[in-house]
Amino acid sequence: MMETTIEENGLKKGPWTPEEDGKLVDCIQKYGHGSWKELPKLAGLNRCGKSCRLRWTNYLRPDIKRGAFTDDEERVIIDLHAKIGNKWSAIASYLPGRTDNEIKNLWNTRLKKKLLRNGIDPDTHMPTTHLNTFLPGLPQFLSCNSSGNHTWENVVRSQVDAARLAKILLIGNILQLLNAGTSPSLPMETFSPMRGSQLEGFTPYNTLACQPGFLDVPRPMLQNTMETSSGMEINSSELGESSMIYTDYAVPDLVSASPERLSTDREPNNFLRPTDFSNPPTTFDGLGDLMDDEASNYFWKQVLDQASMSP
DNA sequence: AAGGTGGCCAACCGCAGAGAT
DNA sequence: CATCTCTGCGGTTGGCCACCT
Numbered sequence: 488m489m490e491t492t493i494e495e496n497g498l499k500k501g502p503w504t505p506e507e508d509g510k511l512v513d514c515i516q517k518y519g520h521g522s523w524k525e526l527p528k529l530a531g532l533n534r535c536g537k538s539c540r541l542r543w544t545n546y547l548r549p550d551i552k553r554g555a556f557t558d559d560e561e562r563v564i565i566d567l568h569a570k571i572g573n574k575w576s577a578i579a580s581y582l583p584g585r586t587d588n589e590i591k592n593l594w595n596t597r598l599k600k601k602l603l604r605n606g607i608d609p610d611t612h613m614p615t616t617h618l619n620t621f622l623p624g625l626p627q628f629l630s631c632n633s634s635g636n637h638t639w640e641n642v643v644r645s646q647v648d649a650a651r652l653a654k655i656l657l658i659g660n661i662l663q664l665l666n667a668g669t670s671p672s673l674p675m676e677t678f679s680p681m682r683g684s685q686l687e688g689f690t691p692y693n694t695l696a697c698q699p700g701f702l703d704v705p706r707p708m709l710q711n712t713m714e715t716s717s718g719m720e721i722n723s724s725e726l727g728e729s730s731m732i733y734t735d736y737a738v739p740d741l742v743s744a745s746p747e748r749l750s751t752d753r754e755p756n757n758f759l760r761p762t763d764f765s766n767p768p769t770t771f772d773g774l775g776d777l778m779d780d781e782a783s784n785y786f787w788k789q790v791l792d793q794a795s796m797s798p
Numbered sequence: 799a800a801g802g803t804g805g806c807c808a809a810c811c812g813c814a815g816a817g818a819t
Numbered sequence: 820c821a822t823c824t825c826t827g828c829g830g831t832t833g834g835c836c837a838c839c840t
Contacts, residue, residue, distance in 0.1 A: 502808075502834095524825070540826080541809065576828060591829075592807055 499533045503542055507532055511539055512547055545588045552584025556593055564590055565598060569612040 503511075514530030520543065523536035532539060545551075556564075560582055567578045575587035575594075582590065599609040606614050 500810075522825085537811095537826085538809080544827095545808075573829065587828075588808080595830095596806055 497533065498535050498538075500538070503546075507534070508542070508547055511542060515543060515547075545586045550584055551586065556585075560585070561593070561598060561601075564594065565602070565612075568594065568598075568609075 510530045510532055511526075514526060514532075518526075518529060520526055520540070523540045525536075526532075526539050527534050527536055530539070534542075563581060564578055567574075567581060571577055573591075573594075575591045579585050579587040579590050594609075602609040602612075608614070
């Protein structure tokens with residue numbers, strides 16, 4: 488931890504001692520914290536007011552909730568981050584006993600990585616759709632589909648799915664590029680640029696992440712309020728511009744960092760888990776039809792061939 | 799056993815906005 | 820209206836610790 492130092496102005500910096508904590512708590516219990524500037528003198532502390540405020544709000548406050556974040560809390564954080572971005576204090580206001588600092592730390596150290604492992608870009612909350620990251624998974628996708636008791640018909644169907652998936656990923660990229668610079672966290676509604684066309688309603692979420700068996704994400708339903716699984720209701724009007732809220736979480740269930748859950752729950756490499764092949768029509772019907780022509784088939788055959796050849 | 803590496807987290811820094819003067 | 824002060828917020832830093840090589 489940071490070394491304790493004395494500044495030129497004589498004020499102390501660095502980690503707090505139990506004695507200092509005691510003085511601060513006593514003082515706030517006696518007088519409250521009307522003025523953080525005056526409080527250090529009142530408490531007999533050789534600290535600046537800012538340091539006292541931080542120590543109190545992030546550590547000494549009696550209502551601070553200690554211990555690991557629950558899955559519910561993590562989901563709430565991810566949901567809210569998708570809507571309002573890095574507004575840590577706003578997010579903290581929905582999690583009683585948690586501080587903005589704590590949530591920020593959790594986000595930066597764990598949640599970002601969890602989302603990435605699940606193929607979700609933590610900044611945009613969109614699936615990561617670069618071909619660079621997609622192609623290495625294709626052979627696995629194909630071999631997965633062609634193993635087991637699948638019929639040839641289903642194998643062929645699944646390879647058609649793979650081609651369509653690749654196309655959709657590319658379109659997702661294009662749409663993201665088109666929308667780049669408008670908003671860092673686009674509302675899903677605005678991500679549907681072709682109303683009335685076969686692409687209506689198409690978003691990276693509801694065509695990719697929400698495909699049955701793909702990320703096991705339930706198709707989101709739009710409404711004005713969201714009730715979290717902990718029973719907390721959040722009104723969309725409190726969340727600013729990106730105000731549509733999904734009743735179901737728009738991100739996959741979290742993967743525990745602990746190995747025992749990794750083996751049984753959703754694994755990172757399941758991003759390309761095959762769909763249920765016993766249920767035709769194929770997963771990407773509709774959108775895929777939009778792009779079916781000889782030229783594009785040739786192009787995608789090349790892509791798939793290359794993917795099949797890579798190790 | 800020792801050094802390297804990465805995760806975690808408390809605390810600090812700097813900026814922006816609100817309110818006071 | 821301009822300036823100053825204070826507070827709150829988000830970003831960043833750096834030390835501790837556990838794990839790995």
